[in-house]
Amino acid sequence: MLFDEACVGLAGIGGFRGAPVLLLAAAPRRQQRQNRDQGDSSCTECEHDRHPQATDLTYYDPGALQGAPMSETIKRRLIDQIGDSPTFVAEGSVLTGDLETPGPLVMCGIVRGDGRVGGTLRMSVTAQWHGEIHALAGVIAGRISGKLVVENKLEVGATAVIHADIVARSIAVAKGAIIDGAVTVTSGEPVVRFEEKRAARRG
Structure with missing residues (x-):
């Protein structure tokens, strides 16, 4: 996998602090070819002394880098790459308190508190999820206790409780x-009933 950007960095961002982060960095192929043809080992577009290959994988401990400044260029590149990527709550995670995210959310863990997605x-x-949830749309296969308000379409899977x-x-x-x-269906349409294909095969 090759990135268009010359450097990729995640260490030091609040959401990644406290756990090692796996980073993959790769120089643009065009820049690599130019440097190799010119016999130049330096690069004005990258803060590193050399370009790592696409297979270079490095583990960084964010705890060791706290307080180290991140260049504005890397921050901007990170934001561009992340875009509208979903927020993840991993299986085994337990969050207590209200949760708000401007984009999509993938939930595999437990949340105790209200949420806005x-x-x-x-x-x-x-x-x-134990609390009141407001979301743009929803696909639910897990458990909810509280209240669920969805602005658009809601799909409730066979395993949902x-x-x-x-x-x-x-x-x-x-x-x-x-x-x-x-x-309550705000559009006035009837609730649609369906059978999941996977569940039908198991039966």
């Missing part, structure tokens, strides 16, 4: 899902 909320079968009132523009519920609470 500016994109699609995707909850795996291992995910649990929801002990909460639900409000959404449109709702589709798979056979096998458990919903214990009032269901």
Whole structure:
């Protein structure tokens, strides 16, 4: 895998502090060829003394780099690369407190608190959310207790267990899902019932 940017750095960013980060850095292929043809081992576009190859993998300990300044160029490149990538709550993680993200969220862990998701909320079968949730859209396969408000479409999978009132523009519920609470469809359309293909094969 080759990046268009000359350097990629994640260490020192708040969300990555406290755990080693695996970084892959690669020089642009065009710049590598030019440097090799000219016999130049330096590069004015990169802060490193040399360009690592595409297979160079380095583990950085962010704890050792706290306080080290990150150049504005690297910060801008990171933001450009991240774009609208989803926020992840990994399986085994337990978050206590309110959670807000401007984009999509992929949930595999546990959250105890209210949440606002500016994109699609995707909850795996291992995910649990205890609190009031507001999201742009939702695909739920895990457990929710509290309240769920979805601006657009909500899809409830066969493994979902929801002990909460639900409000959404449109709702589709798979056979096998458990919903214990009032269901309100703001568009006035009926709730769509369906059977998941994977569940049908297992049956």
